[in-house]
Amino acid sequence: MNSDLLHDMGKRLLERRKQLRMTQEEVAEKAEVTAQMISTAELGKKALRPENIIKLCSVLEISTDYLLTGEISQKDLSLLNKKISRLSREQFRHLEDIINSFLAVCQ
Numbered sequence: 001m002n003s004d005l006l007h008d009m010g011k012r013l014l015e016r017r018k019q020l021r022m023t024q025e026e027v028a029e030k031a032e033v034t035a036q037m038i039s040t041a042e043l044g045k046k047a048l049r050p051e052n053i054i055k056l057c058s059v060l061e062i063s064t065d066y067l068l069t070g071e072i073s074q075k076d077l078s079l080l081n082k083k084i085s086r087l088s089r090e091q092f093r094h095l096e097d098i099i100n101s102f103l104a105v106c107q
Helices: 003-019 024-031 035-042 050-060 064-069 074-085 089-106
Strands: none
Touching: 003 035, 003 050, 003 064, 024 035, 024 050, 035 050, 050 064, 064 074
């Protein structure tokens, strides 16, 4: 793998881990890998083995497509849809308001 790809993957790992408010140690424990491996991956210093990519994506609730390329895939949308489907009607409407406000600001 080239260094740009490793760096970009590492950045996505770091951003997602921080978004979930998890430590490297927590991710490592849940993915059954070492914290050192998480650190090395986030820094883009070393390629991940395929089985570790799958484990990390599962723990971080992202698709392998997203980790590898940064592209949002159908799986990412499905994971988000699962979370949304657990909301009450009132929570769903609040989320809709938040999304609408966010979109209005982005335009």
